[in-house]
Amino acid sequence: MSRRLLLLGLALCCIGPASAEPRIELSAGPAWKGWTRPGRTTEIDIRLQSDVETRASLDVATGRESVGAAVELQPGRVARLQIAIRSAPASAVSVRVTPGPPTARDVTLAQSESPLLGVALATGELVALEGFHALALAADDLPRNASAYSSIDALVIDAPTLVALDQRQLGALVAYTADCGRLVVLDAGAAVQRLLDGARGCGAGAVTSARSLADAKAMLSESLATSMPPTLSLASAGALARPGHAAWNAIAVSLAVYFAAAALALVYLPALPVMLLAPALATAALLALLQGVHPQSQLIVWSEGKSAAPLARYQAWQRFPGIVRERVRVPLPPQLGAAVQPCEAGQAMRFEVDASGARALFAEFETRLFRQVALCYRGTFPMERSIAVAARADGSHVVRNTGGRAWPSGVLLAAGRVHELPAIVPGAAANVAGEARRPAADAALRLASTRIRIDQTAALWALDLSGVAGAPVDSTGWLLVAAAPAR
């Protein structure tokens, strides 16, 4: 008896620790000291620590969007994730972790109606700029996701703070400058200057370096007086997509077949069981047909850059046509997953990100027949196009490839007209003349003509998206490069 009791005691003693739930410590803090602007993207910095080795599931919910991640936790080591989220009207972000006892933190975001000016100076000084709400920031307040820079409207940073940034923060800052973000660097050294020179977009008008705080303020005011190229709206790239009619056509034909068969049955087999069974069988057949239809998603990439600029900005739009009422989980192209959001702000969606929170791997959403859920991506990619155009009195244009790489053929947009542009090797020039057409015939040309000034000349090329891993078969892309005037 005592032996049995001893065994029971031993079993209980061993089972106890094994079944104990891991104790997970969670802390969460927002970037930009919690400040953002309505509808913009910001970032939550999450730290997780566990007393045992475990796999934790993290869920960050804001508005109708949520972000999930699976994190491997090691005892004594802090796992850090920086998750980009869209600021919700409620301004409350809830972070939950499983397993273990429910661990949740609420992160409150402050939404500013005024434009936000980030001031990241080691001295802690602030720059007051009329109409702006200035934020005094430390290096750790700057985000790791480039998309989170949409929360602020301008940034002043000094060299010591810049040096204190980690690799991901620096990458996000470079992406911000490439995306025409307004930045003033105080006391930038030669190395920093070179780094920013290689990345700044928008003809370098948005990035400046200053020697003093007063200089920085003056430069910022000057920069704000110049308007940057407007960001392409989320729906613009979607306007280039062709509507997907495959499912509609299949259903229209199936219903037509059903009506024809039912009419024939009514004429030749007017028995009641036939009249009742035919619709029931047709219903089952149609529902089965829906299960067998798998329409492909469609990807549209629109990119823009200036001649000789090292980076082009892109906006991509991917549509997932729905067929049956279900919750789908779709993989996202890895090269585009760094800044992704639903194109419609009210769309409920869950993103699954990698262990660092830097890249979205999957998107989960509810779909149904004819529903077209679209995801919008944005970012930059390296570009090597340098184009100089000189207009002639006879209406023709001399186009020169001033860069180091050959171009494929494309189109030239000049004075509201469209000309065919031949492929040109580096250093060579071509005389573009002949029949010019109006851009109205083509959606891409129409969009291109709205993206340049009337006195500006630009070239439009089709993008080769074969290098985009995971891109659907139905992928189309364009690159619009504003030309430099020929000397």
Next chain:
Amino acid sequence: MNETLASRFAALSGLVLAAALALWWLGSARLAIDQGADAARGSADALHAAWLVRALLVPVLALRVGALRGWRDGAASSLAMVVPSWPVLAMAWSASAVPLGQSLLAEGFLVVAAIVLPLLGHGLRRVVPRSELAEPIASALGVALAAALWLGHARWAFSSAL
């Protein structure tokens, strides 16, 4: 109208109704697809309209045929009016955000009405044996039921909108 002809006529009416509904729903869905919009609202409207039209027709048909031809023919004609729309409704439901239970309940209500109301017509014929009298009474009763349903529906729609 003989027995087979009555059922055939009801089935043909049901088929024409279903075809008209399909045309409307497919048209609205195509417009929504072309405009990049969601077809859910139009599909829910199609489901609602299909239910309402059949719910208004079934009492009139079921009571009248039930009184004239008996329960079996009444039920057959009413079901032949209700059932042909099912394939269209299944597709419209797939494109809508209407809960499955709500759609099944609505169709179940119609099927039950198509089976039960002819019994009422048949009972009326028992009470009023003269067919020339039973027919208008059954028709009037059917119209009254349809009107009551319409008014009830309108009141419900009004209170939901508030």
